[in-house]
Amino acid sequence: MIMEYTLFIIPGLFILLTLYFYNKIVSSKQNVHEAWAGIDVQLKRRHDLIPNLVQVVQEYATHEKQLFTTIAEERQKALLLSEPNISKLSQIEEEINKSVRSIFAVAEAYPELKANENFLKLQTELTETEDQIASARRIYNSNVADYNTLISIFPSNIVAGVSHFSPLPFFQN
Numbered sequence: 001m002i003m004e005y006t007l008f009i010i011p012g013l014f015i016l017l018t019l020y021f022y023n024k025i026v027s028s029k030q031n032v033h034e035a036w037a038g039i040d041v042q043l044k045r046r047h048d049l050i051p052n053l054v055q056v057v058q059e060y061a062t063h064e065k066q067l068f069t070t071i072a073e074e075r076q077k078a079l080l081l082s083e084p085n086i087s088k089l090s091q092i093e094e095e096i097n098k099s100v101r102s103i104f105a106v107a108e109a110y111p112e113l114k115a116n117e118n119f120l121k122l123q124t125e126l127t128e129t130e131d132q133i134a135s136a137r138r139i140y141n142s143n144v145a146d147y148n149t150l151i152s153i154f155p156s157n158i159v160a161g162v163s164h165f166s167p168l169p170f171f172q173n
Contacts, residue, residue, distance in 0.1 A: 021155065021156040021158075021160075022163060024150065024156065025147075025150055025156060025159060025165055028146055028147040029165070031147070032143045032147050035140035035142075035143045036086075038136040038139060039136040039137060039140050039171060042129055042132045042133040042136050043089075043093065043133065046096070046126065046129045046133065047079060049122060049125055049129060050096070050126075052118075052122055053103060053123075053126060054072065054103070056113070056116060056119045056122060057107060060110045060112065060113040061107075061109070061110060064106050067099065067106065071096065071100070074096045074099060075096060078092045078096065086169045086170075086171050087169050089171075090173050094172070094173055097130075107119065107123075133173065137173060140170075141171060144168050144169070144171075145170075147168060148167045151165045151167065
């Protein structure tokens with residue numbers, strides 16, 4: 001009699017544990033996707049601010065045409081990225097960061113631009129957006145670390161392997 005119960009209890013326990021770890025991995029991956037959505041919102045906000053910033057600075061610094069062309073091209077690359085390829089997007093966003101810093105450096109040479117109300121407002125908004133991107137990136141990377149750890153440790157790594165869960169990349173920017 002005990003042997004009959006054991007034949008049902010062990011497979012049942014195995015199925016329950018498998019379902020538990022599968023659901024835990026799926027939940028962790030959803031947290032990563034949710035965190036990525038937070039980054040995506042902030043990146044879109046930054047991409048929307050850049051043309052306005054470029055336009056204001058361009059009125060004062062007409063000889064900086066190459067810088068404006070470069071940042072416009074980088075912004076376009078980021079907007080046209082068809083899939084959320086985090087590694088590629090990280091590289092593009094790093095280039096955008098450098099270009100935005102260059103715009104602020106150009107603005108230093110134009111005192112009347114630094115006093116322009118639109119420029120100051122855009123600079124403040126962009127700085128706030130950069131802070132929000134950094135915060136969203138920390139949340140995303142924390143969720144990725146949790147997910148990658150979960151699919152790497154025993155016994156959830158067995159479920160992850162059978163279910164073809166793979167590690168996700170961190171967002172470097």
